[in-house]
Amino acid sequence: xxxxxxxxxxxxxxxxxxxxxxDERVESFKLVPHATADDFFLSLSAQExxxxxxxxxxxERRTWMRLLAPDDAVDVVQSVAPQNRDAxxxxxxxxxxxxxxxxxxxxxxxxxxxxxxxxxxxxxxxTSDEAIxxxxxxxxxxxxxxxxxxxxxxxxxxLGVVSLRQLFQAAPDKRVADxxxxxxxxxxxxxxxxxxxxxxxxxxxxxxxxxxxxKRMKGIxxxxxxxxxxxxxxxxxxxxxxxxxxxxxxxxxxxxxxxxKKRAGWLLVxxxxxMLTATAMGHFEEEISRAVVLALFVxxxxxxGGNSGSQATTLIIRSLALSEVRxxxxxxxxxxxxxxxxALGAILGTVGIxxxxxxxxxxxxxxxxxxxxxxxxxxxxxxxxxxGTLSGSMLPFLLRRLGFDPASASAPFVxxxxxxxxxxxYFSAAAVLLRxxxx
Amino acid sequence: xxxxxxxxxxxxxxxxxxxxxxDERVESFKLVPHATADDFFLSLSAQExxxxxxxxxxxERRTWMRLLAPDDAVDVVQSVAPQNRDAxxxxxxxxxxxxxxxxxxxxxxxxxxxxxxxxxxxxxxxTSDEAIxxxxxxxxxxxxxxxxxxxxxxxxxxLGVVSLRQLFQAAPDKRVADxxxxxxxxxxxxxxxxxxxxxxxxxxxxxxxxxxxxKRMKGIxxxxxxxxxxxxxxxxxxxxxxxxxxxxxxxxxxxxxxxxKKRAGWLLVxxxxxMLTATAMGHFEEEISRAVVLALFVxxxxxxGGNSGSQATTLIIRSLALSEVRxxxxxxxxxxxxxxxxALGAILGTVGIxxxxxxxxxxxxxxxxxxxxxxxxxxxxxxxxxxGTLSGSMLPFLLRRLGFDPASASAPFVxxxxxxxxxxxYFSAAAVLLRxxxx
Numbered sequence: 001x002x003x004x005x006x007x008x009x010x011x012x013x014x015x016x017x018x019x020x021x022x023d024e025r026v027e028s029f030k031l032v033p034h035a036t037a038d039d040f041f042l043s044l045s046a047q048e049x050x051x052x053x054x055x056x057x058x059x060e061r062r063t064w065m066r067l068l069a070p071d072d073a074v075d076v077v078q079s080v081a082p083q084n085r086d087a088x089x090x091x092x093x094x095x096x097x098x099x100x101x102x103x104x105x106x107x108x109x110x111x112x113x114x115x116x117x118x119x120x121x122x123x124x125x126x127t128s129d130e131a132i133x134x135x136x137x138x139x140x141x142x143x144x145x146x147x148x149x150x151x152x153x154x155x156x157x158x159l160g161v162v163s164l165r166q167l168f169q170a171a172p173d174k175r176v177a178d179x180x181x182x183x184x185x186x187x188x189x190x191x192x193x194x195x196x197x198x199x200x201x202x203x204x205x206x207x208x209x210x211x212x213x214x215k216r217m218k219g220i221x222x223x224x225x226x227x228x229x230x231x232x233x234x235x236x237x238x239x240x241x242x243x244x245x246x247x248x249x250x251x252x253x254x255x256x257x258x259x260x261k262k263r264a265g266w267l268l269v270x271x272x273x274x275m276l277t278a279t280a281m282g283h284f285e286e287e288i289s290r291a292v293v294l295a296l297f298v299x300x301x302x303x304x305g306g307n308s309g310s311q312a313t314t315l316i317i318r319s320l321a322l323s324e325v326r327x328x329x330x331x332x333x334x335x336x337x338x339x340x341x342x343a344l345g346a347i348l349g350t351v352g353i354x355x356x357x358x359x360x361x362x363x364x365x366x367x368x369x370x371x372x373x374x375x376x377x378x379x380x381x382x383x384x385x386x387x388g389t390l391s392g393s394m395l396p397f398l399l400r401r402l403g404f405d406p407a408s409a410s411a412p413f414v415x416x417x418x419x420x421x422x423x424x425x426y427f428s429a430a431a432v433l434l435r436x437x438x439x
Numbered sequence: 440x441x442x443x444x445x446x447x448x449x450x451x452x453x454x455x456x457x458x459x460x461x462d463e464r465v466e467s468f469k470l471v472p473h474a475t476a477d478d479f480f481l482s483l484s485a486q487e488x489x490x491x492x493x494x495x496x497x498x499e500r501r502t503w504m505r506l507l508a509p510d511d512a513v514d515v516v517q518s519v520a521p522q523n524r525d526a527x528x529x530x531x532x533x534x535x536x537x538x539x540x541x542x543x544x545x546x547x548x549x550x551x552x553x554x555x556x557x558x559x560x561x562x563x564x565x566t567s568d569e570a571i572x573x574x575x576x577x578x579x580x581x582x583x584x585x586x587x588x589x590x591x592x593x594x595x596x597x598l599g600v601v602s603l604r605q606l607f608q609a610a611p612d613k614r615v616a617d618x619x620x621x622x623x624x625x626x627x628x629x630x631x632x633x634x635x636x637x638x639x640x641x642x643x644x645x646x647x648x649x650x651x652x653x654k655r656m657k658g659i660x661x662x663x664x665x666x667x668x669x670x671x672x673x674x675x676x677x678x679x680x681x682x683x684x685x686x687x688x689x690x691x692x693x694x695x696x697x698x699x700k701k702r703a704g705w706l707l708v709x710x711x712x713x714m715l716t717a718t719a720m721g722h723f724e725e726e727i728s729r730a731v732v733l734a735l736f737v738x739x740x741x742x743x744g745g746n747s748g749s750q751a752t753t754l755i756i757r758s759l760a761l762s763e764v765r766x767x768x769x770x771x772x773x774x775x776x777x778x779x780x781x782a783l784g785a786i787l788g789t790v791g792i793x794x795x796x797x798x799x800x801x802x803x804x805x806x807x808x809x810x811x812x813x814x815x816x817x818x819x820x821x822x823x824x825x826x827g828t829l830s831g832s833m834l835p836f837l838l839r840r841l842g843f844d845p846a847s848a849s850a851p852f853v854x855x856x857x858x859x860x861x862x863x864x865y866f867s868a869a870a871v872l873l874r875x876x877x878x
Binding site: 164347352 | 705711720749804
């Protein structure tokens with residue numbers, strides 16, 4: 001790029017930032033040219049902004065705190081320890097401080113916690129030319145986006161929205177009321193952020209207005225905040241699917257003990273559940289001692305149930321999260337998954353039977369009853385995979401129905417559930433098919 | 440809302456849309472008032488737009504195809520069967536058709552496939568007032584966003600960017616060159632969409648310009664397209680973590696056989712891998728027949744390894760996807776995960792030992808060597824959980840290093856890997872600790 005050479009390019013510093021020590025951050029931040037320092041500062045995450053501000057001398061903090069829009073100031077204040085919050089709040093001007101205090105009252109994961117109370121407003125009776133000049137005036141304040149102007153009556157009721165593009169395209173004397181869109185998508189202050197992000201992704205919007213019960217406008221949520229939310233929600237889901245509590249922070253930023261706690265909890269629950277396999281196996285100790293060969297296929301059979309259950313549960317968890325599948329679809333899903341389970345079980349069962357018969361004909365591993373053993377394994381695989389697929393797909397529905405997060409039906413959780421029932425299926429099949437021969 | 444009553448509110452129809460039959464869609468679409476039909480049409484997904492257009496009479500198609508910006512027209516054309524593409528392309532005007540043909544040449548998952556070739560451009564020597572009027576003129580064309588204007592020289596080289604807000608705030612006679620930001624984040628046409636979405640989420644941008652190797656501006660990617668991309672990438676990762684190929688479409692829209700194929704493939708690979716457990720168990724058949732009690736704990740031990748491996752692998756897969764952890768961090772991660780594995784293994788091992796000792800004292804389940812059996816199980820758990828955690832956390836790094844997607848180190852894949860080694864660890868521990876007593 002044939003641009004002016006500058007000491008530190010903000011986006012280069014941005015990339016290096018996570019690797020820098022506290023001192024290096026302060027030093028290199030001071031080297032960013034004044035003209036681009038704002039952009040750089042705003043490109044940092046709330047956590048990074050907060051850390052940087054606290055590292056600066058109290059006299060230098062004001063500029064940076066005041067650069068933040070109220071919703072971003074809230075994020076910064078929330079990401080420092082409680083004893084540091086007042087110090088940061090006191091750097092804000094009076095108006096912003098009051099707005100930040102109001103926003104702090106909202107839950108972080110609701111639309112109210114994401115919204116910016118400053119937006120561009122116009123009156124319905126303005127002409128498009130008047131609206132553009134009025135809008136131009138408002139950009140001197142710290143409005144979050146100038147792309148949409150919200151049309152409010154004197155009581156702050158939201159009547160419609162007009163995009164800058166619509167104003168630009170309209171004849172200069174056309175009234176705002178005649179240009180604006182009246183069919184609005186709005187959210188309320190307590191709409192969950194996951195629902196908000198779904199609206200953004202379904203409708204391809206740049207901003208969504210937040211209104212109270214009387215349709216009075218409270219603020220806007222913009223799409224750039226939502227990209228972050230979508231990432232966070234997906235990360236939470238992936239971590240839960242992997243069988244742990246959501247970490248809520250990047251890997252290296254979570255303390256070792258905190259991370260251990262989030263992982264040990266679920267691992268212990270799964271372990272206690274898995275202990276039932278020892279109990280179940282204990283019931284079949286007699287059969288195992290008579291036909292040790294049965295024990296050889298235990299890992300193969302229970303893990304096939306676990307794997308097919310993991311597939312089904314992650315598939316349904318994600319489909320529910322994206323609203324591709326809704327609670328009322330459980331019946332259709334069950335039909336489909338039983339068929340899928342039978343088909344997958346038939347495939348694995350056939351491969352399992354072939355494996356045993358081929359080994360038998362080459363190595364004579366399994367003795368005179370190899371065909372019966374192969375049949376037992378094949379039938380068990382059909383049963384276990386069908387059952388794993390069915391329970392893996394239904395569990396997320398059950399959890400959602402009971403008011404829990406479907407993502408808690410993690411792959412390891414389903415695998416553990418299926419392990420115990422898999423043993424019962426296997427040894428029951430053996431009891432029937434091998435009676436009078438091996439058993 | 441005190442808005443005019445209208446026959447069908449677009450956002451109500453939008454919600455009902457997926458549930459409607461083809462005929463109902465055409466009929467209800469015709470009932471949408473003319474003033475809001477555009478908004479409604481644009482709120483549909485590319486797939487839905489394509490289906491709707493093909494249902495309309497050829498004479499009615501033109502209006503809707505021509506409403507689309509070139510990058511959206513590309514999505515619509517790509518989502519219909521090849522034999523229908525020409526029919527849709529012929530509805531476009533000559534200029535757009537040429538742009539769409541050019542965009543179709545880009546891979547769907549690259550920045551080139553996401554970008555819109557129409558953006559607002561200004562010259563560096565314009566005053567801010569001239570730039571605003573020029574910008575106002577350009578909104579009559581179908582530009583994707585008016586929020587940023589790109590400053591180009593006569594050879595279309597990108598010199599800088601100026602936001603509408605900056606133009607509004609600047610004194611009317613100030614030159615664009617003095618207002619614009621020169622520190623630009625750009626991508627090239629073949630930047631992968633995952634990298635593009637990371638830039639959006641790290642920097643909180645509304646749009647990113649796409650430039651060629653000579654820094655000539657080709658188009659822009661806007662954040663509203665990226666929300667969709669972020670969702671899609673997360674879905675792919677979650678499905679891979681669950682142990683299947685990514686579906687690339689909503690659950691009910693994937694044909695039964697296509698879905699079966701995506702699931703059976705991985706399930707078979709895992710099954711073939713898991714067959715090694717039967718081989719491994721076969722090597723210990725002798726030990727099992729002498730001490731059947733050993734078989735009882737096989738599921739407990741291998742599943743604990745699998746669960747801890749699932750946790751570690753999903754944690755690292757997601758951290759790599761979000762660039763919280765980079766390839767070069769593998770050494771730091773290994774250190775941390777070995778410690779985590781030892782700690783988790785010690786916890787589960789202790790619980791396991793207690794479980795056996797308590798059962799023994801209450802039910803006398805495990806005979807005279809119960810303490811030795813408990814010790815064997817405890818030591819094996821420590822080893823298996825540490826090994827599961829270590830291999831689960833390192834596998835995504837290995838895959839990334841070899842050029843594969845780290846998300847392929849799915850929870851079931853790691854569990855299968857750990858199962859075989861878990862058996863070896865368990866029976867080796869037994870061989871040492873139980874020699875001369877049970878074995």
